[in-house]
Amino acid sequence: MTSAALAPMSGNSLLSDGGPALGDSEFAAIARIMMAEARIHLPPTKKVLVHSRLSRRLRDNGLKSFKDYIDFAQRDAEELRLLVTALTTNHTHFFRESHHFDHLRDVLMPQLQRDPARAPVRMWSAGCSSGEEVYTLAMTLLGTDRAQSEWMRGRDVRLLATDISEPVVRAAAEGFYAESITEGVPEAYRRAWMVREGAGYRMADTARALVSAKVLNLFGDWPMKQRYDAIFCRNVMIYFDDTAKSELEARLVDMLKPGGFLYIGHSERLIGPAAERMRSRGNTIYQRTDGAS
Template structure:
């Protein structure tokens, strides 16, 4: 492949410019961009090139080298945010059957319950978790929401966090929510499905880069990190899993994506207890 083979659509994206974008993206987000992602990179970043009135990727890449805000904007644009409510629903079934009863009892005794959706995207995962935790009994769930119960939801991209915070989704997305939870924790409003205040109240959204230091000290009862590590290289995955282990007390749970697995130094710290479900051991 030569630099001359750079023209895709209206702009030129050379091998050198693509390689620079890939290096920057990996350095700042951990995301690996292989040559197979070239068309995706082009389609997402061409919008930025066009918006800035530039003639091609050459000047744009030079801007990325020198402008941290433009670089962050590019990485946000390259972040994949495909998700839906109750995606990989076996995780929520396990949480409901195995984890939830103990957490409800813990909260009713005045204890602290903390869950983390570490790549929350536009909110479908943390709200699915919130509905599962609150349960199908609306009155009991509303009482539980008044306890010391909280779900931290973080993501790299601020634009998806804005959608999540609003808690409003196209009405057709309601088909992915089980009837018992849809009746208790959502309402239909014109052409939208709106998340109930009780479910929204227990979820806090924050922007966070998983590669950077985390302003988190106290442990979680469960961490969800699903379909994120597939974009990372092996050393990044190993470091991330070890950091998750530090924030999970023995008996707590880690849920990861369907094509992911625990690797590296974290392996002896977890025991598999279900399909891509791991329990933290002593």
């Protein structure tokens, strides 16, 4: 890439393909919107990405400049939601960072199975994207064959999947994945809990029945009243500044049962009050060790 390609452009100029350019002032305005709506930090290095993802929104609305688009989005709540959705990164795959699911299977599940009170089991995939994570959770709990899922018979087990993006939440609820997406699923799990459908696989009814997929802004109000045995919030906090990370992590810890586990991404860490209430139990695996409400 030449240095000229990185030079600031006027918001009224056009690119060589005839599309409107994204000026520095317009990018700054979009960055402020993302911070206000989703606490997502957009550094200047994301300018090309922002231009690419929002250019279609300009075309769909018949607008000729990013300034006009920003003015429109700030007046229209639905377009504001679509702006945030367009700039939300959704990248995931089945059994990503598999050591987390090994820990779930080998450490947490035996604890749940030994619970004499047979208390409800609650787990949350926060920032679920298109659902691969929450269905990996479901398959891990169910095991590789029907016999291994017997411990769940008569047990109240529910998995919550949330994301700020409505399209990916719909995809999670549908539970259908192209064959290429399922290549990382071990064959025993795929055979037990996936059903061939056309050019891909749909999650079996038993797995889908465990999952409830909802739109949720992690920095908005949380309607959930129960606490969780495990929360997966992985590769989400990399998009936030330290203030937002500290706030979110503290709220996540509050939502854990005493002794519950928080799983975060490989490049993430606990900071602020959350770090004082948790103990490391493995690579990016933390357990709530205080009993405070």
